[in-house]
Amino acid sequence: MIRFEIKKVFSRTRSKTAALLLVIVLLAVSMLTISRVEYVDESGNHRTGMGAAGKLREEKNVWAGYLTGDVFRSVYQENSRINGEYSSGSAEGSTEAENRMFQEKQGISSIADVINLANSPWREYDYYAIDNITEDEAAKVYEKRISGLEEWFASGEEDFPEAQQAFLLDQYKSLDTPFYYEYFDGWGALLKNISTFMMILALFIGFFVSGIFSDEFQLRADAVFLSAKLGRSRAVLAKIAAGLLMATALFAAFIFAYTFIVLFVLGAGGAGSPIQLELWRDFYNATFLETYLLIVLGGYVGTMFAVSAAMLVSAITRSTVIAIMAPFVVLCVLPFLSRIITLPAICSFFPDRLMDIYNAVQDFSLLEIGGKVVGLPPVLILVYAIAVFALQPVIYGVCRRVEVR
Incomplete structure (x- = not known):
């Protein structure tokens, strides 16, 4: 039936x-x-699809492993190197230079995002945060995640009961770190x-x-x-x-x-x-x-x-x-x-x-x-x-x- x-x-x-x-x-x-996943080739062309995803995966997995403080420092140094390479000379500020800079940063972009998030105002995202902090600050991602939540509670921007604040802080502190990272x-x-x-x-x-x-x-x-x-x-x-x-x-x-x-x-x-x-x-x-x-x-x-x-x-x-x-x-x-x-x-x-x-x-x-x-x-x-x-x-x-x- x-x-x-x-x-x-x-x-x-x-x-x-x-x-x-x-x-x-x-x-x-x-x-x-x-189409959400894009890869920028050396010519500055934005590509999508299986081939593009494969290229992006290859570049990002160079950094695969546990994200320790040393890894964050290395990413910070790599970001600074790329910035320095393309912020000098007659090409500075040009579309071509920006595309080349973005292309070279693709391999570290996800880890750089984590550093940016840890050093951005709560509930906001500052893409250039990594460019405006020290190497030591970049290495303290996990500590900043907890202190950021504490500072946000202290600001009084949103009213959370004490029990919920304690619960969230406990959840944040009990999170397994360092994170395991791959594409x-x-x-x-x-x-x-x-x-x-x-x-x-x-x-x-x-x-x-x-x-x-x-x-x-x-x-x-x-x-x-x-x-x-x-x-x-x-x-x-x-x-x-x-x-x-x-x-x-x-x-x-x-x-x-x-x-x-x-x-x-x-x-x-x-x-x-x-x-x-x-x-x-x-x-x-x-x-x-x-x-x-x-x-x-x-x-x-x-x-x-x-x-x-x-x-x-x-x-x-x-x-x-x-x-x-x-x-x-x-x-x-x-x-x-x-x-x-x-x-x-x-x-x-x-x-x-x-x-x-x-x-x-x-x-x-x-x-x-x-x-x-x-x-x-x-x-x-x-x-x-x-x-x-x-x-x-x-x-x-x-x-x-x-x-x-």
Whole structure:
């Protein structure tokens, strides 16, 4: 029965059209993500693609290893050498000189970014920070990360309860250092766009399941369906299971395809490097791979919640059009409302936050429960996972009690 329900969904013209559009979106987002990684050749040309990523990876991996104070000093010295080479002579300030300087700095750019972040004002990024500090200051990256947070708390720019301040400082101090570094640009580009792709994917999946109940009424097949011996029991369960399985399969297939395309072209190196190389303020002691899995898990739970809402609306309203709107309301309208209503505590629990864990892990999204401070993303995932399970009996109950009109 489950297989039959899935075949019914994909036999419809609208589903086939949606599937084609989703493939187009996948390719478009993949190309957009791949174009984030650029390599500047000796002629000053900006190149993208597998060859460019390979060249960039080769230059950056010259510095692969643990980022100790000595490594930061070496990067500082290399940066100063390049600056000195291109800041003298008649070519100073020319576009050609700037391109050549950028081209030579590509190998150290990611490590220089870490030095810049450590020596920039909190929540800001000064690209030229490394040019305006001493070598000793450049070597104290890990100390500056902690002192920067302490100074930001002391400034009073944002009001954090003492318990949350203590939690964040403890997280910062317990972070494993020195960082292990290797080329990670493929993962960095992947994480930047994956939230957007998951949001689009969730809306498409909601479209696929939106008619799983309502179509029976619109096709006038409800009388036969509901009067059959197992119409209000096993048949309903088969529809629910088909919706959930279809959503899971689509989510897994397209997330895998997106991840594979991006990492195949840009390279999968750096999966075990700390996420702080990309998200400097992130307080989780996690790698790129672990952060990716957390983001995807959040997106999956958010998608399943939106799908469950669409199936429930489909069963209650008997309207596919209204059911299609359910995921849009859950994932797009609520974020808009969060900009209007001034209740950040409530807004932080809106389901759209599951689709944007990339930003949540670096924006200090915290929750205090019984005097204990925890990160908000894992709590959101748990809460909405429970909600998804809780909605299934509700959907089943609505369908069992529905009347034939």
